[in-house]
Amino acid sequence: MIWLELRANNTIFDKGWNFKESVWAPTKKADGANWPFWNLVNDVTKGDLIFHIKENNGIKYFVGYSIAATDGYLTKFTSSKNHIWSYTDEFYKVDLSDFEELNPIIPLNDFFTNYNQELRNYFLENKKLSKAQKKRLFYVIQRDKLQCLNGAYFSEFDSFLASKISDELLEVRKTIKNTAKTDVVVKELEQRIGHQEFSENVKSNFNYKCCYPGCNVEGKGFLISGHITRWADNKDLRGNTDNGLCLCLMHDKAFEKGFFTLDNNYKVILIRNKFENKKWLLDYLEQGENIEIKTRQINPSLEALKNHWIRIGNKT
Template identity: 35%
Template sequence: MYVSVAHFCTPILHYTLITYYENNNCKDKGDKKAIFYCQRQNDLKTVQGAYFSKVDNELFNILFEDNKISRIKESNFTYDSGVESENNESNSESIREIKVRVGQQKFSRQVKENFNFECCFPDCRFNEERHLVGAHIVRWSDNVQTRKDVRNGLSLCKLHDADFELGVFTLDRQYRIRVNKKYFETEDESSWVSTNLLPCEYKKIKKCRELPAIEYIKGHWDRIDFSPDT
């Protein structure tokens, strides 16, 4: 996501952005945002490929609240693909995309915090944030009401996140791992499912502050067409 600041940076907005950057640079490494910009003679520049690589809630509000959108030219927005916006509809779509990504990042962070920055799968040792995903139980696109609810999330490493998304395993009402039978009944004893998932069947996920909501877990059962209660 690249947002150019050229041509619309008013003096007040310029000062606010500089303050944001300076505060960001003072943060610890784990909390610091990966933001690339160029500042020369107290003026923000977009030369040398300067851009925002991440936009959090604070930065989004600085840029887009209080009708600042009306001062942003369409040419200042690009998609991840690098294709420039050509009309107001494309411009609005870019803004919506930024909002979605900011919301997803915030949700992911809250979910990982809820599980103490560990993969909640039993016996999994991944506990570095870069290896973790704040996964939705009910998909982001399937239900607007559940998007921000931390009880709709699981902190999983990328391998277990992929298996959960595919429906290779789910959770039962006691928050235990249950492997989808259609995956392990047809695989040999050396497969990933047999060697890494089945040994954890009936083990509970790791402790968290707020347990996932059972109604969301049941939604996962419906989506993958597997109910561990039957």
């Protein structure tokens, strides 16, 4: 998934609790109430893409993005310094890695102005969705203007909103002299966004369930969108939804390592000669043998599967 952190506070905290190091929020308000824009921190999955807005002299900027190095988790924190959340020691936290700075950084007001209509439409469409599908967004339409939502520390972003950031970088690129650095940033960013988009599309294609026959794993945090043909092996197929299988951690590993594949009819084939010394794995996978994978909207690509057969040495 893609997320947005809006860090207005410039206090320096203990190591591990500062900007670029982690995102974190108290589990409750001082009066004991829940605040959804804090609870969302707990919903992050390792590998998710997180954008950052930072405030500088009262002006907000998109300054960069990073990758979640952990899932969201609950932790105790007593800072050596007093801060406005010192009323509690229970926090949700996600550790971060791979911070990339945007070049140039983008003022939030420019973002609101330049993509005004698209952001409005997106907001209004989102409002119509069911409670389960509706995203918690960082902005609202107030007095007919786009405004940051007060207290929206951590919110849901998606590939549409993220792609507006790379659009804006490309726009700015036209007016600046040294464009090489911006080109690198945009390319990297588009790859990151593409990867998240692929991952969401594949999981949604299988309705957020592991597609291995008889496996009961479901829900966002325990599933992987595995590539059937690996990224390095075929550039044309890689981002396509039909090049992905939604599998739980265990079944993804078994597929990636070539213990099973699918035939032309999407039935599981076990690669029997690979299970030497791994009877436990055979026992684990055998229940699905010769059974078709679970319901999906789009079938996996046969071309992608052929590449998988070649890679793992399947001759059947």
